[in-house]
Amino acid sequence: DSGVTQTPKHLITATGQRVTLRCSPRSGDLSVYWYQQSLDQGLQFLIQYYNGEERAKGNILERFSAQQFPDLHSELNLSSLELGDSALYFCASSPLAGNGGELFFGEGSRLTVL
Amino acid sequence: QQQVKQSPQSLIVQKGGISIINCAYENTAFDYFPWYQQFPGKGPALLIAIRPDVSEKKEGRFTISFNKSAKQFSLHIMDSQPGDSATYFCAASRHFGNEKLTFGTGTRLTIIP
Numbered sequence: 001d002s003g004v005t006q007t008p009k010h011l012i013t014a015t016g017q018r019v020t021l022r023c024s025p026r027s028g029d030l031s032v033y034w035y036q037q038s039l040d041q042g043l044q045f046l047i048q049y050y051n052g053e054e055r056a057k058g059n060i061l062e063r064f065s066a067q068q069f070p071d072l073h074s075e076l077n078l079s080s081l082e083l084g085d086s087a088l089y090f091c092a093s094s095p096l097a098g099n100g101g102e103l104f105f106g107e108g109s110r111l112t113v114l
Numbered sequence: 115q116q117q118v119k120q121s122p123q124s125l126i127v128q129k130g131g132i133s134i135i136n137c138a139y140e141n142t143a144f145d146y147f148p149w150y151q152q153f154p155g156k157g158p159a160l161l162i163a164i165r166p167d168v169s170e171k172k173e174g175r176f177t178i179s180f181n182k183s184a185k186q187f188s189l190h191i192m193d194s195q196p197g198d199s200a201t202y203f204c205a206a207s208r209h210f211g212n213e214k215l216t217f218g219t220g221t222r223l224t225i226i227p
Binding site: 002004033035041042043044045048056058090092098102103104105106107108 | 120148150155156157158159160163203205209214215216217218219220
């Protein structure tokens with residue numbers, strides 16, 4: 001158990017809808033990262049927050065947004081969903097702001113867009 | 115986009131054999147190279163990592179070999195066991211930079227009896 005909690009584990013929705021994925025980092029970790037895992041695409045970095053502030057942005061679509069709250073949990077909002085958004089969305093946390101340290105991943109939220 | 119190319123996509127090895135997964139990177143500024151292991155239904159977990167100041171790092175049956183001039187690194191699993199069956203991701207990043215870990219596309223390893 002990594003200590004990172006993600007909800008929901010599974011989500012099925014329709015195109016055009018909006019969903020929110022939630023992540024609680026390990027106790028004490030200030031950084032939260034969001035990754036998207038699609039078939040044959042590996043893990044694509046979306047966005048990182050550190051202690052409530054956006055720290056780095058990756059390949060995140062404009063239809064997606066995220067935030068980190070004062071209690072350090074984070075939410076990833078996906079709107080105007082398309083079939084291609086179907087994927088596993090992972091949250092990871094670490095105590096560091098920068099690179100070079102271990103990321104602790106949750107078990108992911110599997111999103112299916114029909 | 116900075117890339118990390120991983121091969122093979124899938125690998126079947128007999129129990130007791132050596133599993134070898136290779137990765138190549140483009141950005142010479144990368145200085146942190148971890149391998150993550152992912153079991154079905156779970157998130158990836160750090161297995162072993164190396165920095166470019168050494169050419170090899172060994173932890174139990176797992177070894178990373180690093181070739182800085184060729185911009186390649188590989189994971190060797192000695193005496194492979196059925197419990198090693200998982201998907202393995204290599205990754206790379208810069209220690210001082212905002213780019214986050216860039217992952218390879220993964221290798222699905224199956225160890226057969």
